[in-house]
Amino acid sequence: MRDSEAILEVSNLSVFYGEAQILYDIEMSIGKKNRVVALLGRNGSGKTTLLRSIAGVIRPTRGKISFLGQDITLMPAWKRALLGLKYIPPDKRVFTSLTVYENLRVAAYGLLRTSNSTIVDKEIEKVLEIFPRLRKLLNNKALYLSGGERQMLNLAMSMMGPTKLLMLDEPTEGLAPALVQFFSELLDKIRTDFPIFLIEQNLPIIRRLADSLYLMKEGRIIYHTDDINTIRGGEYMKLL
Amino acid sequence: MMKTSSKNFGFLLTRNLDLFIILIIFLVLPRFIPVTFAVHTLVYGVAALAVNVMYGYGGLLSFGHALLLGLGCYGTAFALNYLTDNIVLAVAVGALLTLSVGALAGIFALRRRDPYFSLVMLAFNVFFYQLWVGPLASWTGSDMGLFVKLPVTLDKSTFYHTVLIPILAILLVLTKIFLKSCIGSLLIATSENEEKVKSIGHNPYVIKYIGLLFSSFLAGLIGTQLTLYLAYVGIDYISPMTNPILVFSVLVGGAGTIIGPFIGSIIYNILNYILLVLLGWHATIYLEGIIGLFLIILMIWFRGGLYRAIYRLIKGYHLPDVVR
Secondary structure, three states: OOOOOEEEEEEEEEEEEOOEEEEEEEEEEEEOOOOEEEEEEOOOOOHHHHHHHHHOOOOOOEEEEEEOOEEOOOOOHHHHHHOOEEEEOOOOOOOOOOEHHHHHHHHHHHHHOOOOHHHHHHHHHHHHHHOHHHHHHOOOEHHHOOHHHHHHHHHHHHOOOOOOEEEEEOOOOOOOHHHHHHHHHHHHHHOOOOOEEEEOOOHHHHHHHOOEEEEEEOOEEEEEEOOHHHHHHOHHHHHO | OHHHHHHHHHHHHHHOHHHHHHHHHHHHHHHOOOHHHHHHHHHHHHHHHHHHHHHHHOOOOOOOHHHHHHHHHHHHHHHHHHHOOOHHHHHHHHHHHHHHHHHHHHHHHOOOOOOHHHHHHHHHHHHHHHHHHOOOHHHHOHHHOEEOOOOOOOOHHHHHHHHHHHHHHHHHHHHHHHHHOHHHHHHHHHHHOHHHHHHOOOOHHHHHHHHHHHHHHHHHHHHHHHHHHHOEEOHHHHOHHHHHHHHHHHHHHOOOOOOHHHHHHHHHHHHHHHHHHHHOHHHHHHHHHHHHHHHHHHHHHOOOOHHHHHHHHHHOOOOOOOOO
16 A cells, blocks of 8 residues: 555665664555554564654664655654654553653643643543543552553553554553453554554454554565455464 | 641641751751851752752763852852842852853753763863863962952851751752652653653653753752852862762762752761861861762662661651652
8 A cells, every 4th residue: 555545654664783684675554544554473573673663763774754744764753753653662661650640641741732731631531531440540650550550551641642643562461361351442442543553462353453464574574465354364374 | 717727738748848857957957067067068968959850850860060069159259259249140140150051061961871971961060170270260269269259248147047048948849849840750751761751742852951951050059159158169169079979968868859968968068077076177088988988888788878768767668769
């Protein structure tokens, strides 16, 4: 899919760590019609490096990344977030010295680009509707949250303000089955609001939610399909 | 009505107990040590608090804050000697000079995290110190120091109680407000995880820069008061050799707490005073050795600083890494 309907376009992207090449000439695209685009691959195949490059955490050695028609290859990560390109890393990152409310507040101030506390509190209220469990934890330090609660807070922070594409790196990793179910249902719900680019090892989630799929192996995209029936089938797993 | 106001005061007291403790300690301190020692304890305490804003809350250890303290001192001295008789204006000049140099140093120092931040701050301090003792010696008095023409002089004890204590109170309240504000929360967040800070649309460089400006303001403003108290500025205040005292105060007292730097400063200055009383003016030779010993003991048994150790002893549980 290489057309004006693309939200994200990656072309000829290569990334090196020192002398080691991690990504080789990656070509991919996420369209406005896509709801959940899944990225599958074994550990060390370069999935996280690709997401981090798109998010601006890593500067690619060569290639181009366009977001909403704008070249963002050299744009700093915080500016990409303001464009609505949200990245949620795999390790449930929250600010442990701050309370849950303070975590939400700093995210709202950043992503809404406002100092109006009424607007900020309104936005916080909006994400608390999605994550009601966080409401009674607002005054607790994030340090004392469980893994699932941290992931909820992590997601809630990134969902503040306008979101054009949400990139999630293994959001259900290390969570209890009930929480995996919760996040799976949540992704199902929010995918109608904005497209999701998802790295996930939990195949049933991919089969249920994804409408586009990329497979990665040894730093290369080796397979791509937009066919939902093929994604449901899961035959492509043999390629990994 | 009465009940509500006493309830409000109780709430205010418990939320800001650390500030009240610091103020009470400094109110009674001149009963135990000479006023000049109390003044130095207070000044070094605030300068160490400025270091702590960057280190304890922002995760950036500075070895250049003596420059900021010294510029506050010298800025006021220059203004009073060469520009004006207006004390408020002279204080403003001292604070502005500190802020300007802090802003300049920040442009370079904040590009990198530790140890580069520490080294660039130290480099700035050394550079200005060399300027002070070399090319600008005729203005600064070099290592002889600079005497200041004060338009009004107050009795030392009166100055301490009517000027320094209220300024300390104001600076403590401002620090509390800063640390509780969104920018204070972001400074702490930046020290924890810059990548996450970027992912929520903030530029960590700007956050750290604002932190450094606030920190410069604290160090500079208290420096201006030292000049007004002593009517003299010694080269020691701008010397890079003063930085270990400030860092010592933060580490010994407790980084990431408001009260910690003051505990450290009290220990340093009282130790200095006791040695002086016991051994005379050459006591400072021993002081550095004792400080070294203190740091070794601290690093082994009280890594979080004395305030945390005392807190654990009284309350039975650990204080968090950051206390606001």
